[in-house]
Amino acid sequence: MTTKTQKEAQKSVWTNAVLTIPATLIFFFAGTTLFAFFKNYPNQLNPTFENNDAIFPWYIVSELPTGISGLLIAAIFAKAMSSLSSSMNSAATSYATDIHFRFGWNKKANELKLARKATLIIGIIGTIFAVMMATMDIKSLWDEFQKVLGLVIGSLGGVFLLGIFTKRANSKGVLIGIMVSIMVQVYVGITEPVHILVYSATGVVSCFLVGYFASFIFVKD
Known part of the structure; x- marks a missing residue:
């Protein structure tokens, strides 16, 4: 959105796409190792936790050396900022x-x-x-994050697919696809008929299909 040229924007998108893969693997690997640790040492886990979001901060504070935990907390705040x-x-x-x-x-x-x-x-x-x-x-804050992000990524992904793979799609049809996609994802978020990891996919598919067929109703812009 803020790059000066289209080439810079394309480079930014591809860089993000490539780095997302190892970053995601590291992210889930951290969760797996935490599960393994507290599975073997259940007494180290604070029994007052109401959800799993507190496990990683608790591990940083209670298990890591003082200097390392301080650096990691500072890094988390820096990344958030x-x-x-x-x-x-x-x-x-x-x-x-x-x-x-x-x-x-x-x-x-x-x-x-x-x-x-x-x-x-x-x-x-x-x-x-x-x-x-x-x-x-x-x-789970992660699940809520996926739902909020899915409202944007789901419809946006459908728009990109319409632009890449079809010639029939037009602006009015795409707008209808976006609106229907948002309604579908709100419904899916409330009823939870699918796993949270494929939540965004419902928005992509609904936006693509509705946007494509809705474009037949309007004359192409």
């Missing part, structure tokens, strides 16, 4: 470029000041959601 700042910056830039100025809302507004205000608002909204999730009775 970098992810949040880059996401807020990208979202604010996308709003300013693709929505505010695209539709001609207050064209005289200073771009930098507008982006700063958008970043502040996005940060406040994100903080409110974080506080809500921290106070809610959530069994």
Whole structure:
């Protein structure tokens, strides 16, 4: 969304795609090793935990050496801050470029000041959601993350597939596909008929199929 050229954007997407594979393997391997550790040493686990999200922080604090645990906690905070700042910056830039100025809302507004205000608002909204999730009775933050992410990735994946593999799809059909995809994923998130790991796939498939056939109703743009 924020790169200067299409070539840089393509490089960014491919780099992210390639690095996601080893990062995901490391992520799940860490969970597997934690399971193995506490399976062999159940007395080391705090019995007051209400969900599994506290296991990894507990392991860092209780089992790792003082210096290592401090470095790891600092690294986690640094990573969280970098992810949040880059996401807020990208979202604010996308709003300013693709929505505010695209539709001609207050064209005289200073771009930098507008982006700063958008970043502040996005940060406040994100903080409110974080506080809500921290106070809610959530069994697994990972599952909730997959559901929220799936609402975006599911429909977005369907849009990309429509653009890559079809010539029939048009903007009106794609918008209908996105809306139906979101409704399907909300329904799937509530009823949970499929495993959480294939949750996003329901959005991709529904967006692709509905978007493709809905495009037949409208004349191609």
